Amino acid sequence: MAKFKLDETDHQILxxxxxxxxxxxxDIAKKLLISAGTVHVRVKxxxxxxxxxxxxxxxxxxxxxxxxxxxxGVFLKNTSQTxxxxxxxxxxxxxxxxxxxxxxxxVFCKVRARNTQHAKEIIFQLDxxxxxxxxxxxxxxxxxxxxxxxxxxxxxxxx
Amino acid sequence: MAKFKLDETDHQILxxxxxxxxxxxxDIAKKLLISAGTVHVRVKxxxxxxxxxxxxxxxxxxxxxxxxxxxxGVFLKNTSQTxxxxxxxxxxxxxxxxxxxxxxxxVFCKVRARNTQHAKEIIFQLDxxxxxxxxxxxxxxxxxxxxxxxxxxxxxxxx
DNA sequence: GGTGAAACTTCTAATAA
DNA sequence: TTATTAGAAGTTTCACC
Numbered sequence: 001m002a003k004f005k006l007d008e009t010d011h012q013i014l015x016x017x018x019x020x021x022x023x024x025x026x027d028i029a030k031k032l033l034i035s036a037g038t039v040h041v042r043v044k045x046x047x048x049x050x051x052x053x054x055x056x057x058x059x060x061x062x063x064x065x066x067x068x069x070x071x072x073g074v075f076l077k078n079t080s081q082t083x084x085x086x087x088x089x090x091x092x093x094x095x096x097x098x099x100x101x102x103x104x105x106x107v108f109c110k111v112r113a114r115n116t117q118h119a120k121e122i123i124f125q126l127d128x129x130x131x132x133x134x135x136x137x138x139x140x141x142x143x144x145x146x147x148x149x150x151x152x153x154x155x156x157x158x159x
Numbered sequence: 160m161a162k163f164k165l166d167e168t169d170h171q172i173l174x175x176x177x178x179x180x181x182x183x184x185x186d187i188a189k190k191l192l193i194s195a196g197t198v199h200v201r202v203k204x205x206x207x208x209x210x211x212x213x214x215x216x217x218x219x220x221x222x223x224x225x226x227x228x229x230x231x232g233v234f235l236k237n238t239s240q241t242x243x244x245x246x247x248x249x250x251x252x253x254x255x256x257x258x259x260x261x262x263x264x265x266v267f268c269k270v271r272a273r274n275t276q277h278a279k280e281i282i283f284q285l286d287x288x289x290x291x292x293x294x295x296x297x298x299x300x301x302x303x304x305x306x307x308x309x310x311x312x313x314x315x316x317x318x
Numbered sequence: 319g320g321t322g323a324a325a326c327t328t329c330t331a332a333t334a335a
Numbered sequence: 336t337t338a339t340t341a342g343a344a345g346t347t348t349c350a351c352c
Contacts, residue, residue, distance in 0.1 A: 004222065014216065021180040021214040024345055035321050040347060053217040055180040056307055057173065060212050064314055069258070071230075071267060073297075086303050093313035098304045099228065103297035108230060112310060114317075138232075138262035144245050145257045148215055151271060154252035155223055158273075183328060194338050199330065 004049040009034065011156045013042055014052075018149050021055040061112060068113040069140040072123055073105035074132055081131035082106065088129040094122050105136070165210070168193065170315045172201055173211075177308050180214040220271060227272040228299040231282055232264035233291055240290035241265065247288040253281050264295070 006014075012032055016023050025039040032039070046052045061067065076085060082100055089098050089109060097110040109126065113119035119139075126135050165173075171191055175182050184202070188195040205211045220226065235244060241259055248257050248268060256269040268285065272278035278298075285294050 014218070018216050018218075019213075021216055025347095026345060036345075037322075037347075037349090038320060041320090044347095049222070050219050051222055053219050054178075055214060055216050057177050057180055057214050058212040059173070059177075059311075060209050063208070063210055064318075066314060071258070071260070073263075090304055094310065095304065096306065096310050097302070099230070099297075099299040100301040100303065101230070101297040101299050104232075104295060105297060108297060108299070136263060138258075138260040138264060138267055140258040140260050140267070142259040143256070144259065145249055145254060147255065151253065151255050152218075155220075155225060159223075184330095185328060195329075196331085196339075197337055200337080203330095 004046075004051055006046075006051070006156075006159065009038075010042055010046065011152075011159075013039060014046070014152060015149070015156075017043070017052075017055075018152055066112055066114055068111075068115050068119050069143065070111045070113070070119050070123070071138045071140065072109045072111055072126055073136040073138075074107040074109065074126060075134050075136070076106040077131055077133045079106060085129055085131050089126065092122060092125045094118075095126070165205075165315075165318065168197075169201055169205065170311075170318075172198060173205070173311060174308070174315075176202070176211075176214075177311055225271055225273055227270075227274050227278050228302065229270045229272070229278050229282070230297045230299065231268045231270055231285060232295040232297075233266040233268065233285060234293050234295070235265040236290055236292045238265060244288055244290050248285065251281060251284045253277075254285070 009032060013028055016028050016031070025036045025043070028039045029036040043052070074085070074089075076082060085107060086098060086100070089095055089107065094112055095109050096112050099108045100106070101108045111119055111122050113122055119137075123135060123137055126132060168191060172187055175187050175190070184195045184198040187198045191198070202211070233244070233248075235241060244266060245257060245259070248254055248266065253271055254268050255271050258267045259265070260267045270278055270281050272281055278296075282294060282296055285291060
């Protein structure tokens with residue numbers, strides 16, 4: 001697919017929708033001094049181009065009782081087992097992200113849990129996977145940045 | 160604040176909105192065999208309770224030319240500098256997440272970049288922060304899970 | 319490309335059950 | 336708590352710039 005070219009208007013539309021996906025197109029139109037129809041067409045184009053993949057709610061996992069975040073580095077006995085281990089990892093609930101990485105670890109996961117005890121259970125499941133040599137856990141004491149909007153701004157400035 | 164109790168209907172509403180925040184309440188109502196007004200009231204309550212913090216677009220960063228993901232572990236010269244270093248990290252564009260952690264590293268970051276060269280520039284900025292002893296980079300070769308919906312299902316099953 | 323208006327759909331709040 | 340309802344608001348299409 002040819003690279004999609006976004007202009008300033010697209011950026012501003014994305015900017016408002018990143019903040020709140022339910023921002024009415026009429027509001028966006030008013031702010032950008034264009035018609036609501038134009039906003040609609042542009043959003044549709046970005047969806048069709050695959051720039052906008054979807055939209056999702058941001059929930060307060062703390063309020064839901066899941067405040068514990070850990071990162072787990074996984075060492076494999078053998079790199080050839082990567083695919084198999086990833087499939088097993090995919091089956092473990094509360095492992096929310098997994099990356100195959102170069103560097104210290106072979107695979108790198110993020111775990112979201114209720115508490116220490118719960119996290120321990122999840123990490124044991126990781127350790128139990130055949131082909132996993134050992135794991136190394138980093139517990140998050142405090143989350144500091146998580147700013148999709150700022151990332152978009154940085155990207156737009158460069159584009 | 161008292162812990163908010165979500166029932167099965169709330170779960171299902173969240174479930175549909177997590178998939179697509181712009182799902183019309185009328186559609187949700189039809190599927191759950193309740194009225195759109197009820198959906199509206201429940202969503203509003205969950206927003207007021209702070210369970211729903213907001214909503215955001217999912218963009219294809221690959222298509223935007225930002226396919227490179229790295230995790231960077233940061234070692235500090237002195238733990239007392241954590242706050243200062245975090246503030247500096249916050250100022251670096253393309254560092255999208257930072258966690259204070261126990262375990263191997265003092266601080267742990269996620270970096271989103273265009274390519275290796277770009278990532279190198281960002282990591283140099285991390286290294287240059289006063290109080291940072293050294294950093295250790297893990298490059299993501301492949302992202303494997305990232306499923307908010309499955310996490311929600313796991314949480315709902317437990318609640 | 320964009321607009322503006324029409325037709326259609328959805329939201330939202332008040333009322334009633 | 337939920338349903339109904341009706342007016343307000345938003346979306347989406349399209350003929351025309």
